[in-house]
Amino acid sequence: MNLNSNSTRKELPEVVRTPSRFRNPIGKYRLNRTTDCIGCGKCVEVCAYGVHEIKRGLVLTKNHYLCVGPDCPRPCYDECPVQALSLRKNPTFDAIGDLRWPPDLLVSTWYMAETGDVPPASLEYRVGASGGGFDRMRLALPPRQVKEEPENEEIDVGIELNRRDDNAHRIRIEVPFYGGGMSYGSVSITPMLSRIKAAAALGTFCSTGEGGYPDELKPYDDHVITQVATGLFGVREETIQRVKIVEFKYAQGAKPGLGGHLLGDKVTEGVARMREAVVGYPLFSPFPFHSVYSVEDHKKHVDWIKAINPLALVAVKVSTPTDVDMVAVGSYYAGAHIVHLDGSYGGTGAAPDIAKKNIAMPIEYAVPKVHRFLQDEGVRDRITVIASGGIRTPHDVAKIIALGADGVCTGTADLVALECVRCHNCESGRGCARGIATTDPELMELMEVEWGRRRIVNLFLAWRKELVRILKRLGMKSIRELVGRTDCLVHLDYMKR
Amino acid sequence: MPRKYVIHTKEVPNRFKAISRSGVIAWEEGCLKCAVCVKTQCVYHVYEHRSLDPRQMIDSIDNECMNCLRCVQSCPKQLIHKAINPEYKSLGDDYWTPDIISKLWYQAETGKIPVSGAGYPGPFSGPNFDSMWTDMSEIVRPTRDGIHGREYISTAVDLGTKKDHLDFKGMELVEESAPAVVAAPLPILLRVPAFGAFEQETIKGWARAASRLGTFLALPAEMNPEEAEAPQSCLIPIVSLPQAQSGQGNGHSLLVEILWSEHWRKAFERMSKSHPGALICVRVPFLKGAEERVLSVAKNGASIIHLEADFHGRSQQDETLLVRDGIRSAHLALVQEGIRDEVTLLASGGIAMAEHVAKAIICGADAVFIDFPILIALECRMCLRCKEGLSCPVEINTAPASWVASRVVNLVGAFHNQLLEVMGAMGIRDARRLRGEVGRSMFFDELDEAAFGQMGYLKEGYELE
Ligand code: SF4
Ligand code: SF4
Ligand code: SF4
Ligand code: SF4
Numbered sequence: 033m034n035l036n037s038n039s040t041r042k043e044l045p046e047v048v049r050t051p052s053r054f055r056n057p058i059g060k061y062r063l064n065r066t067t068d069c070i071g072c073g074k075c076v077e078v079c080a081y082g083v084h085e086i087k088r089g090l091v092l093t094k095n096h097y098l099c100v101g102p103d104c105p106r107p108c109y110d111e112c113p114v115q116a117l118s119l120r121k122n123p124t125f126d127a128i129g130d131l132r133w134p135p136d137l138l139v140s141t142w143y144m145a146e147t148g149d150v151p152p153a154s155l156e157y158r159v160g161a162s163g164g165g166f167d168r169m170r171l172a173l174p175p176r177q178v179k180e181e182p183e184n185e186e187i188d189v190g191i192e193l194n195r196r197d198d199n200a201h202r203i204r205i206e207v208p209f210y211g212g213g214m215s216y217g218s219v220s221i222t223p224m225l226s227r228i229k230a231a232a233a234l235g236t237f238c239s240t241g242e243g244g245y246p247d248e249l250k251p252y253d254d255h256v257i258t259q260v261a262t263g264l265f266g267v268r269e270e271t272i273q274r275v276k277i278v279e280f281k282y283a284q285g286a287k288p289g290l291g292g293h294l295l296g297d298k299v300t301e302g303v304a305r306m307r308e309a310v311v312g313y314p315l316f317s318p319f320p321f322h323s324v325y326s327v328e329d330h331k332k333h334v335d336w337i338k339a340i341n342p343l344a345l346v347a348v349k350v351s352t353p354t355d356v357d358m359v360a361v362g363s364y365y366a367g368a369h370i371v372h373l374d375g376s377y378g379g380t381g382a383a384p385d386i387a388k389k390n391i392a393m394p395i396e397y398a399v400p401k402v403h404r405f406l407q408d409e410g411v412r413d414r415i416t417v418i419a420s421g422g423i424r425t426p427h428d429v430a431k432i433i434a435l436g437a438d439g440v441c442t443g444t445a446d447l448v449a450l451e452c453v454r455c456h457n458c459e460s461g462r463g464c465a466r467g468i469a470t471t472d473p474e475l476m477e478l479m480e481v482e483w484g485r486r487r488i489v490n491l492f493l494a495w496r497k498e499l500v501r502i503l504k505r506l507g508m509k510s511i512r513e514l515v516g517r518t519d520c521l522v523h524l525d526y527m528k529r
Numbered sequence: 530m531p532r533k534y535v536i537h538t539k540e541v542p543n544r545f546k547a548i549s550r551s552g553v554i555a556w557e558e559g560c561l562k563c564a565v566c567v568k569t570q571c572v573y574h575v576y577e578h579r580s581l582d583p584r585q586m587i588d589s590i591d592n593e594c595m596n597c598l599r600c601v602q603s604c605p606k607q608l609i610h611k612a613i614n615p616e617y618k619s620l621g622d623d624y625w626t627p628d629i630i631s632k633l634w635y636q637a638e639t640g641k642i643p644v645s646g647a648g649y650p651g652p653f654s655g656p657n658f659d660s661m662w663t664d665m666s667e668i669v670r671p672t673r674d675g676i677h678g679r680e681y682i683s684t685a686v687d688l689g690t691k692k693d694h695l696d697f698k699g700m701e702l703v704e705e706s707a708p709a710v711v712a713a714p715l716p717i718l719l720r721v722p723a724f725g726a727f728e729q730e731t732i733k734g735w736a737r738a739a740s741r742l743g744t745f746l747a748l749p750a751e752m753n754p755e756e757a758e759a760p761q762s763c764l765i766p767i768v769s770l771p772q773a774q775s776g777q778g779n780g781h782s783l784l785v786e787i788l789w790s791e792h793w794r795k796a797f798e799r800m801s802k803s804h805p806g807a808l809i810c811v812r813v814p815f816l817k818g819a820e821e822r823v824l825s826v827a828k829n830g831a832s833i834i835h836l837e838a839d840f841h842g843r844s845q846q847d848e849t850l851l852v853r854d855g856i857r858s859a860h861l862a863l864v865q866e867g868i869r870d871e872v873t874l875l876a877s878g879g880i881a882m883a884e885h886v887a888k889a890i891i892c893g894a895d896a897v898f899i900d901f902p903i904l905i906a907l908e909c910r911m912c913l914r915c916k917e918g919l920s921c922p923v924e925i926n927t928a929p930a931s932w933v934a935s936r937v938v939n940l941v942g943a944f945h946n947q948l949l950e951v952m953g954a955m956g957i958r959d960a961r962r963l964r965g966e967v968g969r970s971m972f973f974d975e976l977d978e979a980a981f982g983q984m985g986y987l988k989e990g991y992e993l994e
Binding site: 126288 | 554572596651652653947951976
């Protein structure tokens with residue numbers, strides 16, 4: 033069944049505007065309206081962002097969160113004949129997020145998930161505030177062309193995943209990213225289904241994570257990557273035969289060298305059944321694979337999958353030790369189609385803080401190292417390099433590809449689209465109070481699959497649009513041309529003036 | 530295999546209310562008095578726990594709210610907001626950050642290692658130890674699973690001189706050739722901090738903690754508690770030259786510390802005579818060229834050298850000198866001289882988190898002293914009021930010794946477990962093998978330059994985005 037998928041390019045899904053699940057979405061600004069308001073409707077008329085609404089003669093500030101504040105070309109608070117409006121910063125805005133996901137990034141990601149477009153103004157949606165890596169790198173774009181590029185020129189952001197030219201599936205994904213593993217148990221079936229359905233709509237894939245393969249995912253088999261991790265939870269021959277891509281997880285960037293840990297509270301009946309474990313008992317997936325102590329052992333693993341499902345692509349997910357380049361080459365020689373590097377600043381359902389910060393290197397270092405090493409080895413164009421671990425924005429995607437990756441895996445960004453606020457409490461008690469990273473039946477009800485699917489689709493359509501815009505600016509027709517083009521990047525700390 | 534070393538921890542409650550990062554602010558004005566107020570629906574029962582009438586609107590900077598923002602996002606009149614607690618923001622300073630302080634409190638209270646959901650939230654890198662990452666083992670260099678107890682990871686270290694060979698006469702070991710070492714079950718020694726609102730009772734508590742942990746507490750000799758109050762074998766009296774000359778200090782110590790000065794040899798000889806059974810540690814301040822001094826002290830007979838940085842992990846003299854590099858140079862100087870195993874290198878100053886312990890060892894220390902963490906374990910806010918003679922907001926001076934001891938045991942227990950995490954991830958099963966393993970770590974300067982150093986050119990007319 034080796035179809036050349038190049039010829040069967042998929043239609044993109046439509047954006048369906050999908051606002052927040054909550055009554056009061058969080059934005060950067062708030063408008064205060066005093067009782068002086070005479071209901072003239074001027075503010076409704078001048079605001080280009082739909083912040084105010086008029087209903088039965090009453091003027092209300094319905095959507096504070098859409099206000100762009102000082103960036104507004106015609107601010108209502110200046111136009112109001114009776115000065116009834118005043119602008120202030122939303123105090124809550126500064127209380128959310130962190131350096132990697134500052135409030136600007138969270139709110140702009142929510143905006144993209146709602147509208148399918150990048151925010152019009154006032155929000156920094158491209159970089160975070162961590163002070164290094166992606167956040168100190170910029171894309172260097174050539175001077176704008178005077179003549180407009182033809183509007184409907186096709187820019188291809190899709191990538192081929194099988195570059196080995198063997199008998200396994202030829203798989204093309206329509207966007208240069210797929211969904212990284214998030215296990216059943218660390219999240220509930222709702223976000224899992226939302227992510228997989230969004231992946232299907234976008235013509236890409238989504239990994240199951242290590243918690244098994246729930247039956248609900250069956251209709252989307254062609255878009256599922258099933259994960260084989262050290263705990264082997266829920267891994268069966270039948271699940272491996274069902275899918276087109278099988279992923280080995282050797283390590284996770286956020287806790288490299290440490291196994292997975294699912295707290296007892298999260299091991300509900302469904303999770304226990306799926307993982308063939310006992311309700312209420314914590315589950316550990318050990319580190320490392322106790323059957324893999326060399327590249328030869330690793331090959332044995334890959335061969336095992338190929339024997340069970342000869343057409344499947346094999347992805348190998350590793351974290352980023354000093355010798356990550358050797359690991360990547362080893363994976364190639366063991367027969368992997370995809371090597372997936374998970375950098376140390378990536379997401380997790382629960383990990384010791386010491387591991388998140390200190391062990392293994394950030395993805396920005398690992399990718400160029402691996403890219404160069406594979407080039408020197410002469411095998412760079414025979415394997416697909418996927419990067420993850422702190423990819424938050426379309427600009428991060430473009431940067432990491434320019435550093436040498438073929439594509440990326442997303443994770444945290446999907447959750448932020450589902451209105452994660454980065455409160456870091458996923459692991460405690462009943463899990464996420466916002467109904468994302470939880471298996472608590474009551475909290476799970478806070479979210480619907482269809483809502484989640486649309487939010488994720490919207491976010492990634494916005495990313496896709498940005499990537500297309502960037503490629504056009506760079507004069508490239510395909511994202512493939514960007515791979516390893518470090519000359520398209522400038523690092524502010526090394527700028528020569 | 531050494532006897533399995535386990536630190537028993539148990540929850541030891543705070544005496545004062547901890548300062549937390551953010552709080553909820555609510556306004557009375559415009560409240561609809563809804564039949565079901567969103568505040569009653571808090572998943573964490575914050576409003577209930579604080580025994581507030583949910584109908585009442587108040588400003589509540591508290592430590593219960595978990596920042597889920599559901600009440601903020603659900604109130605029909607948008608009357609509830611969140612804000613960063615200004616008191617939290619002003620905790621400590623640039624080095625002893627609010628985050629470090631509050632996590633030390635947590636560890637001292639619970640004995641647990643800080644675990645959280647979602648990815649790393651902090652800066653990309655930072656100065657000193659923050660510009661290092663430790664390695665881990667993937668496929669080609671497998672580790673065994675030490676963390677879940679399947680294989681034992683030893684954190685024990687030896688303090689003193691390890692001989693490169695043993696001499697035998699017939700079947701008998703020649704006594705002088707035997708290694709003169711004192712063993713510590715973990716590479717963390719305690720040390721009375723340079724300032725703090727502590728009392729003799731506090732010191733008693735710290736000494737008891739050291740004894741329960743099997744490690745040591747370094748303290749000025751004049752603070753030495755009586756034998757009845759704390760076992761002397763776990764104390765390291767710090768003796769000044771005049772004290773040494775007047776023969777101070779008692780005979781039960783296994784370790785004694787003297788300060789480096791031009792005349793350190795004199796004090797050293799005095800102490801060797803008055804404390805024949807003790808190993809003598811020479812404390813060398815971390816100044817420019819400290820490695821030369823460390824080397825000369827080592828060559829002149831000291832078997833334990835303590836390199837002391839200031840409490841921000843820098844040289845007392847020059848802010849640009851970082852203890853990370855000081856340890857590296859001292860270690861390398863000893864290695865180059867071929868005498869690395871004849872001396873033990875201890876480091877102190879700015880060891881604020883468990884990761885600093887591991888990183889200091891990787892840079893070349895055999896073990897480290899922690900000082901301010903054992904004060905912060907007692908809820909110290911690093912407000913420095915005590916330094917100016919003002920009263921301590923958390924009344925450390927009134928803390929009973931038993932509470933002090935248990936809090937510190939908890940803290941060190943959490944540090945120990947984190948050290949195991951790092952060593953387990955690296956595939957290293959013995960703390961002695963971690964020392965100087967810079968090859969198994971990554972330094973920001975090198976990585977950054979290698980990855981991005983060439984990315985500095987912006988062509989004419991190009992725009993940055
Ligand atoms: S412009 Fe001013 S007066 Fe008119 S409806 Fe808006 S707020 Fe009220
Ligand atoms: S608990 Fe929920 S909202 Fe908080 S970080 Fe985890 S997933 Fe995000
Ligand atoms: S933000 Fe969440 S945890 Fe905090 S008080 Fe409101 S509902 Fe409770
Ligand atoms: S809390 Fe303040 S006064 Fe008390 S010991 Fe700490 S620094 Fe000193």
